[in-house]
Amino acid sequence: MSAAANTAMEINFDGLIGPTHNYAGLSLGNLASARNAGAPARPKAAALQGLRKMRLLLSLGVPQGIFLPHERPHLATLHAWGFRGSPEAMIAEAYAADPALLTNVSAASSMWAANAATVSPSADTADGRVHFTAANLASNLHRSLEGDFTARQLATIFSDPAHFAVHEPLPGGVHMGDEGAANHGRLGAQHGAPGIELFVYGENPSGSFPARQRRRASEAVARLHRLSPERTVFLQQSNAAIEAGAFHNDVVSVTNEHVLFAHEQAFEDRDGAYAALRAAFPGLMVVEAPASEVSLADAVGSYLFNSQLVSLPGRAGEMALILPAETQETASTRAYLDRLLASGGPIAETHVVEVRESMRNGGGPACLRLRVAVTQDEAAAIDPRFLMDEARLTALEAWVEAYYPETLALEGLADPILHRTALEALDTLTTLLDVGPIYDFQR
Numbered sequence: 088m089s090a091a092a093n094t095a096m097e098i099n100f101d102g103l104i105g106p107t108h109n110y111a112g113l114s115l116g117n118l119a120s121a122r123n124a125g126a127p128a129r130p131k132a133a134a135l136q137g138l139r140k141m142r143l144l145l146s147l148g149v150p151q152g153i154f155l156p157h158e159r160p161h162l163a164t165l166h167a168w169g170f171r172g173s174p175e176a177m178i179a180e181a182y183a184a185d186p187a188l189l190t191n192v193s194a195a196s197s198m199w200a201a202n203a204a205t206v207s208p209s210a211d212t213a214d215g216r217v218h219f220t221a222a223n224l225a226s227n228l229h230r231s232l233e234g235d236f237t238a239r240q241l242a243t244i245f246s247d248p249a250h251f252a253v254h255e256p257l258p259g260g261v262h263m264g265d266e267g268a269a270n271h272g273r274l275g276a277q278h279g280a281p282g283i284e285l286f287v288y289g290e291n292p293s294g295s296f297p298a299r300q301r302r303r304a305s306e307a308v309a310r311l312h313r314l315s316p317e318r319t320v321f322l323q324q325s326n327a328a329i330e331a332g333a334f335h336n337d338v339v340s341v342t343n344e345h346v347l348f349a350h351e352q353a354f355e356d357r358d359g360a361y362a363a364l365r366a367a368f369p370g371l372m373v374v375e376a377p378a379s380e381v382s383l384a385d386a387v388g389s390y391l392f393n394s395q396l397v398s399l400p401g402r403a404g405e406m407a408l409i410l411p412a413e414t415q416e417t418a419s420t421r422a423y424l425d426r427l428l429a430s431g432g433p434i435a436e437t438h439v440v441e442v443r444e445s446m447r448n449g450g451g452p453a454c455l456r457l458r459v460a461v462t463q464d465e466a467a468a469i470d471p472r473f474l475m476d477e478a479r480l481t482a483l484e485a486w487v488e489a490y491y492p493e494t495l496a497l498e499g500l501a502d503p504i505l506h507r508t509a510l511e512a513l514d515t516l517t518t519l520l521d522v523g524p525i526y527d528f529q530r
C-alpha cells in the first residue's frame with residue numbers, strides 16, 4: 088500500500104440549507120416532494136438540523152466542509168425570462184404571471200450536495216488529479232439553475248490546478264441529464280487506494296416517473312475524469328426502484344471502500360450488476376437487504392440506503408451508518424438494522440440523525456453531502472474557508488438563528504422581505520467565512 092493510500096481521507100461537503108427552504112412539489116418521481124407540496128416549511132429548523140448532522144460527523148473524526156447556499160430567489164433567471172424593474176416588482180410580476188416561475192427560482196435545493204457534482208479521487212484518474220464535474224441537473228427546472236454557481240464554488244474551493252480539475256456542467260440539457268454523485272459510487276480497498284468507479288443510469292421507458300441520469304452523461308463524465316475503462320462500470324438502475332420513488336440511485340444503494348450496501352432491487356439486472364462489479368473489483372463485499380425483509384416502498388419511505396456510510400478514522404475497517412430517524416420509525420428497516428449490527432460485518436455502528444425538513448423534500452443524510460476523497464497533500468490544497476470545525480459550526484448556528492424564518496409557506500415566497508432578508512443573510516455569511524464576493528448580487 089502506498090503512503091498516500093495510508094493517509095487518504097474522505098471529506099464530506101454538505102450543502103448549507105438556505106433561508107428559502109420550502110415545499111413546492113417540484114420534483115416528479117420524488118414521492119416526498121409531491122406529498123408535502125404546499126405544506127409550510129421550517130427553514131430555521133431545516134438549517135439547524137443540517138448543522139447538527141455536520142457536528143455529529145466531526146465528532147466521529149470525519150472531516151466536514153460546506154457549500155454555501157445559492158442565491159435565491161434567483162433574480163438573474165427572472166431577468167433572463169423577461170421580468171424587469173426593481174427586485175420587488177420582478178418577484179410580484181413573476182408570481183402574478185405564473186407562481187411556478189417564482190417557486191422554481193426560490194428552491195433551496197442546492198442543499199442536496201450529493202447532486203452538486205461527480206467526484207473522482209486522484210487514485211482513479213489518468214492525470215493523478217481529483218476531478219469534479221458540476222451536475223447539470225437538467226431533469227428539473229428548479230435544479231437546472233444550480234450548475235453554474237456550483238461550478239463557481241467548486242472552482243473557488245478546489246482552485247489549485249496541480250491537484251484539482253473542475254469541469255463545467257455537461258451541455259445537452261435533458262439529453263445529457265446528469266445528477267452528480269447521487270448516481271455514482273466508488274469501490275476500493277481504502278479511500279486512497281486505486282479503485283473502480285460505478286456509474287448508475289436510468290431508462291424506465293414505459294414508466295410514469297422519469298429516469299434522471301442518462302448513460303451518455305455518465306460516459307461523458309468518465310471521459311472528462313480520464314478514468315480507465317477497465318476500472319469503470321456502468322449499471323442500469325432498476326425500473327421498479329424508479330417507479331417506487333427512487334429518483335436517484337442513492338435512495339437504494341451506497342458504497343464505501345470495499346462495501347456496496349444495496350437493496351436487492353436496486354439494479355435492473357442484479358446478478359449481472361454484482362458480477363460486473365466483482366470482475367472489476369474482486370474485493371467487493373455486498374451487504375444486501377432482501378426485498379423479503381425490506382420492501383422497496385419501505386426503503387424509499389425510510390431512506391435506509393440514503394444513510395451516509397462512512398469509515399471511522401482510527402478504527403481499521405470499521406464503518407458507521409448515519410441514518411435518518413425515519414429508519415427507526417419503519418418496523419422493517421428497524422428490524423433489518425438490528426440484524427445487520429448483530430451480524431458482525433463491517434458496519435459496526437449506527438447513528439440516527441433528525442433531518443426531517445430535508446426528508447420531507449426527498450433528501451436524506453446522504454443527499455445532503457458530497458464526498459471528496461483526498462490525500463493529505465490534496466487536503467492541504469483545499470480552500471480552508473469552506474472547512475468546518477466546532478467553533479465555525481457554532482457561528483453558523485448563530486447566523487441561522489439571526490436570519491432564517493421560522494416558517495415559510497408558498498405565498499411567503501412572494502414577500503419582498505424574504506428576498507431582502509435572504510440576501511442580507513448571504514452577504515453576512517460571506518463576511519463570516521471571509522469568502523469574498525462570491526454571489527452575483529455582490530459583484
Ligand code: SUG
Nearest residue numbers: 111112113114120199201269335454
Ligand atoms: O432533486 N428534492 C430533491 C431531492 C434530492 C435528493 N438527493 C439525492 N437523492 N441525492 C430532488 O428531487 C424538491 C423541491 C421541492 O419540491 O420543493 C427537491 O428538489
